[in-house]
Amino acid sequence: MQDKLQALQIFIRVAQLGSFTKAGASLGLSKTHVSNVVAQLEQHLGCRLLHRTTRSVRLTQDGQLCFDRSQLLLEEYQELENLFQLQAAQVSGVLRLDMSTGMARYVLMPGLTAFLQQYPNIQLELSSTDRKVDVVAEGFDCVIRVGSVDDDGLVARRLAELPMRNLASPAYIERYGMPHTLADLSQHRLVHYVSVLGQQNSVFEYTEHGQHKTLAMQGVVTVNNADAYNSACLAGLGIIQAPVIGSVAHLDSGALLDILPQYRCAPMPVWLLYPHRRHLSRRLQLFMQWFEQQLQQYLQECQ
Incomplete structure (x- = not known):
């Protein structure tokens, strides 16, 4: 058998x-x-x-x-x-996951040792990339995505919302000045983020009177990776709009400054996606519950 x-x-x-x-x-x-x-x-x-x-x-x-x-x-x-696996230590098998590098670094990894000690027979295979993976074709049990989702055939479970910040380095502000209004941004630069190089450049996004609005901005650097996005901002190459994940430490240390707080874009939803199945494995259920708790705890600490 x-x-x-x-x-x-x-x-x-x-x-x-x-x-x-x-x-x-x-x-x-x-x-x-x-x-x-x-x-x-x-x-x-x-x-x-x-x-x-x-x-x-x-x-x-x-x-x-x-x-x-x-x-x-x-x-x-x-x-x-x-x-028949009533004890936590008896839950076993491989979990194949995908999430962004930042989500893995700041939310997953800090508590993963305790999770695996509690469930020693679970093994994790982790993919960390900004690339949109094919969940079914590549055999993933679940993926964590931030922003809008449009994957047919997948179950989407909303975990949380990530507050957004407008960020710039002190060196950048010293060179270009502190912006106080949207009109000031005409004299500033945006680090552009696109999923695929060659796409139309990103724009400055903000919420005004409950409505989503955008403002085109000049920029000299375009990236397609979250680490490069943050690094460009730290290097003084422009303004970025980033979730609190990964930026809190830089704000606390003074390496980055929170600018234009009255013009932040809407929080970005965090989704856990998994294929349609009649039953979820016990190990996936346990991981989903644990990861949601980890994320909520991290966001509370960021406040």
Whole structure:
């Protein structure tokens, strides 16, 4: 039984990633072993599950049916195991997560040791990038995203809102002066943030009388990474609009200044996204509850 379950897990990962090599790498198995297991599964079921070419692997009609039913079967089996895992130390398995570098650095990592001590048989695989990952295709259990979300097929759970700040370095203010009005910003520079270089530059965003408004600003630096965004501001290259995560320490030390508090943009929502499933694994439920508490505690400390 265990071998068949493992075969289904391997088949699912091949189908998700569209590659025997990538599936093997993600599971710590050789490409040959993965290929042999899928071939044996096809022989056992008496049907072809995958179309194989030198460049791609894709599901056959029978393979799609097997993929859908196998996911449900494995989720049900995980729930069956969890029924008897009454003690926290017995909850086990791998959690694959994705979140921004800042969220990982300031919210996840400080309390992760305690979480893993409480649940010693849970293992975490963490992706930290500003890239928008494909949750289902890349096999993530959940992702943390900040801002608007538009992912069909995913469950979105709102965790909190991140207060925003307009920030500049003392060196920048010394060179360009302290802005007090929106009109003053015509003499200032904005560090532009875009998800993909080559896109239209960002704008200064603010809320006035409950309405979202924008103001185009000049700038000489455009970045597509949160760390580079903050670093550019610290270096005096322009004004940024950033959430409190990661900026509190710089504000406390005086490395950054909070400017134009009357023209802040609206708080950014924090979402936890996960694929639609009939049942959530116990380990994912525990992580979701714990991470939400960690985030709320961090935001309270930022006030």
